[in-house]
Amino acid sequence: MDDAPRTGARTVVDVSAPRPVDRAWVDEAVRRITADANRSADTHLVHVELPDGWDVDLYLKDESTHPTGSLKHRLARSLFLYAICNGEIGPGTTVTEASSGSTAVSEAYFARMLGLPFVAVMARTTSLEKVALIEREGGTCHLVDDPSAVYDTARSIANATSGHYLDQFTHAERATDWRGNNNIAESIFEQMGHERHPVPTWVVVGAGTGGTSATIGRFVRYRALSTKVAVVDPENSAFLMAFQERSTEGARGSRIEGIGRPRVEPSFLPTVVDRMIGIPDAASIAAMRYLQDRTGIRAGGSTGTNLYGSLRIACEMRAAGQPGSIVTLMCDPRERYVGTYADDGWLASQGLDLAPYLGVLERAWTTGEWTG
Template sequence: MWSTEAIRRLDGETAPTPLLRLPLPGLRLKDESAHPTGTLKHRLARALFRYGVACGRIREDTAVVEATGGGSAVAQAYFARLLGLRFIAVMPGEPSPARAAAVEELGGECRFVNPPLAIYDEARRLAAELNGHFMDQFAWAERAVDWQSGGLAEELFDQVRQAGGEPGWVVVGAGTGATAAALGRHIRLRGHATRLAVADPENSAYFPGWAYDVADYSTGMPSRIEGIGRPRLEAGFIPSLYDLVIPVPDAASVAAARLVREITGIPVGGSTGTNLWAACELVSRGSEVVTLIADAGPRYLGTVHDDGWAAGRGLDPRPYTVALERFLAGGPWAPPGAAGMDR
């Protein structure tokens, strides 16, 4: 009875997000920050809880543990509260009340662990100690997210069709890889002519792993762009589904995120900037493109939208800002760096 009610509650947490147009011909943004938790990870968290309940791994008294920070932790805390479950996010780094606040406001708990890569072993240990469930999004997200009907992919194509066409490209970033995989599968299932590009930040293994066709490629370095990029190829990243992977400099991601805020008023995160920069590259080739506002929130005002934060990480967005403003004004696409690599 609890599982039936849990699925019913999860199924009731679906609402479409809006499709926006920037003042640039050929470019639309699907605003995933419109979810209650302000992030694309809202869909992912819902899918993971639904999958866990359906598989019998999450029950009425199950403590749910996840190794994550940022939007994923907040979204999972939201759905744990919806189902009346205990939720613990094991986060990398030193204890930070500011990072923990959004999770704790939703009734979740935070544990901080160093070194950062130890979060996975600690989450497994804690889940075993509590007789709970380690959500392990990098292992399960790609199969939990619906790619056939009722998910982001179907919603996006329905909205674009109602707006008068079909995009030449869809551009997304990749963290777990689940969203990109769902879009790639849906495109093939429905026979769309649309191609799929993944935008990838610095330090991530996804672009070089895809470009060189090395399944175990690793950089060993964390991404500075929250929510996307990984130091290794994850199981949910499926190279055969992607037509193009576009590496994006982190300073370009910062500049593009600031541009989105300037135009829309939405304080987006760096991953949205990564998406937009890659999308502009494709628009410059004459393509109709749809990409995502992946997440947004006041906390980003102190990170990607803050000059001190950028300078502290050695990032100078000014040359990229000039390139973007020139392009939006009708000039040529002439970035100081970043190029795609076709197979």
């Protein structure tokens, strides 16, 4: 009898995966990352005391208290879990990233936790303090002269080592569960629950990957909240240009590390942003310094960008007689910028004059009038 399948009969095909997944390693990697998150308390929501008589409250979500000292700790955790669960990272995988610093610090931390080699590709102008932090966490820094080359260089190193390029700029908006699961948006709204104005009128953030604004913008829509999202963007960044439907030709990225990019990153979703405000670099650094002088809070440059935009919105609300609250982020600490934003010599070398913006901030803080 002929055992060959008859014409039209279906043949069962059983093919194993080309790259068998070490499930025991995956399970242990996820356990270690989850245990790290479980050990870490949520970050503080700090009420910034504005002058008496204001019916507008300002809050700083202090992301500098993460184990690696910045907002990017959340992103790095999500990126590693995303890549591990997608089968892209396994035992011994060389992990690479294109980063301006803080993301790489956090990613180096998780790579060391899992026993993986990590290479951060960044512009040569990145602060020495951040380079030292990455190396302290066991990472290797690969510096490039052209900031726009970081993407291709990180990808080529991953290809050459049969490794994995985390690609924060593409994956930030999809690696984070924007519906909740202890993301930054859910944390903010839970912590605001007992405040005078519990549903923020505005949440103000910068855009580096675009992942934070995407997460918050989606979350407020998913929860049917009235909160609006404002993105503050530094000089020479492509995001504001694109939001205004202008050409991004000439965008160079920003001197304010961690935010602003020379191109519009895939994770930036302008459709969930309600407003964008351009902030001069000198204004960002002035606000960073003013915050310390007024409150003692020692923050970095991107926090200054957030504060400058937040105070502008607060003054607008006050002028309109609109009560409410504003939440913004403290992204990382001042100590990462001792040789740049905190150094008067560096400011002079960059031609940055803080005086006009310090005047705007002082008038806004003391009178509630915005003159910027």
